[in-house]
Amino acid sequence: MSTDTTSAIGPVEGGAHYDVDNPAPYIEAPRKRTGRTPKATRGNFEMAAWLFMRLSGIVLVVLVLGHLLIQLFLDGGVSKIGFAFVAGRWASPFWQVWDLLMLWLAMLHGANGLRTVINDYAERANTRLWLKGLLYTATVFTILLGTLVIFTFDPNIR
Amino acid sequence: MPAGTLYRGREGMWSWVAHRVTGVLIFFFLFVHVLDTALVRVSPEAYDDVVATYKTPIVALLEYGLVAAILFHALNGLRVIAVDFWSKGPRYQKQMLWTVMGIWVVLMAGSVYPVLGHAARELFGS
Structure with a gap:
């Protein structure tokens, strides 16, 4: 001793x-x-994710509230929406970029939020693995589908 | 407060709970919304058919709920950013939450007619 x-x-x-x-x-x-x-x-991934939530959040406030204002509030609200209305808006590269940016930021922001929720509440490692696998699959699918739709939109489809 | 929990109650916890709940709801809507918009690549008729259901009174009520969720998540998100980055943010987090709720109530009152007006006209005649 x-x-x-x-x-x-x-x-x-x-x-x-x-x-x-x-x-x-x-x-x-x-x-x-x-x-x-x-x-x-673990590197700085969690810190980068934390920062991304705040930065994308600020941009999304502008993009999403602008989107809601146009789609649900102005010019008769939801009543005016139809294929012709979409064609009119996506004729402009400005709104194409707006929607593309909104799609990517909102999906990544939401996916990271749900990742946090899964980590918090799914207590078994296997449950977390499966839920996050499902989440990432749905997220990649939705982002790619939405991007494809914006880039290949054809107003004269019929 | 029950033993063995991290939940502290009051403004801080409940705004955090509401932020999670609204966030998850918005994310699920977003997923469906990208799918319905993708119908513009199928045919104008397919898209217009689905959008027609968005114009019914019941879905109009859901849209009002969506606006409510998004407005809360947006305003409270700005409050979270202020708490994290503004040196006096943590001290004023309660005041900021009540400011958020005040702005939210005003915006929700202002949204009644633009979002639900068409549903009211359909239900009760114009």
């Missing part, structure tokens, strides 16, 4: 920092990066 004084707090990087002249035990600061900390843990 008197010789191996580090045993109570485990081995500390840099060896024993205390002795007869310096009797206070040296305790590593919590979560301090040391030589034994893995270099790459």
Whole structure:
């Protein structure tokens, strides 16, 4: 006991920092990066996702509220919507880009939100795996379908 | 508060719950909405047929609910950003939530006629 004084707090990087002249035990600061900390843990994905939610959120406020205003509020609201109305709007590259950006940002924003919800509530690893597999499949499918529709829209289809 | 829970109640928790619920609902709508819009690649008739159901009074009520969910999620999302990035955000989070709810009530009142007007005319005659 008197010789191996580090045993109570485990081995500390840099060896024993205390002795007869310096009797206070040296305790590593919590979560301090040391030589034994893995270099790459999970990377910065979660931080990037957190930041993406905020940045895409700001853009989506403008894109989605503008979209709602045009589709549900102005010029008779939902009553005016039809193939001809869609054709009229997608004749302009401005609205094509608007809708494309809104599709991508909203799908990625929503998918990441649902990923968080699944991580929070699905307690079994297998359940999480399957739910997220379903989520990612549906997300990729929807983004690709929507993108294809915007780029290949043909006003003279009939 | 029951033991062993992280839920703290009050404005912070309930706005977080409402943000989740509205977010999930909006995401499910978005999925359906991309599918229905994809019908423009099938034929004008197929698209117009489906959109016709969107003009019925019952779906108009759902659209009003969609507007309610999106407006709350948008306004509360801006509040979350303010809490995260504004140095005084956490201190004023409650005041900001009540500001969000105030703006939301005003916008929802203003949305009644534009979103539900056509349904009212159909149900009660113009």
